[in-house]
Amino acid sequence: MATYGYRCPWDGDFELRFAIGTATASSPCPTCGCDARRVFSPPSLARTPPALAAAIDASWRSAETPEVVSSVPARSREPGRT
Numbered sequence: 001m002a003t004y005g006y007r008c009p010w011d012g013d014f015e016l017r018f019a020i021g022t023a024t025a026s027s028p029c030p031t032c033g034c035d036a037r038r039v040f041s042p043p044s045l046a047r048t049p050p051a052l053a054a055a056i057d058a059s060w061r062s063a064e065t066p067e068v069v070s071s072v073p074a075r076s077r078e079p080g081r082t
């Protein structure tokens with residue numbers, strides 16, 4: 001089973017579950033019954049928090065091409081350290 005998105009022009013988006021490959025191009029809206037067209041979106045990708053996505057991207061970039069620095073990074077200001 002997979003979840004497919006549909007968009008009613010009056011009631012907005014809703015999701016239906018079908019076996020993979022059996023989703024129809026349109027489906028009746030559960031609210032008003034009108035013909036709702038299927039919409040395509042990348043599943044689950046939008047749920048990644050932006051800060052986490054940025055950190056993952058930075059990690060991948062760093063693995064391929066580490067950032068070049070021209071000086072020693074400044075000392076961190078952690079409490080309890082001298």
Ligand SMILES: [Zn+2]
Pocket residue numbers: 008009010011012029030031032033034
């Ligand atoms: Zn509707």
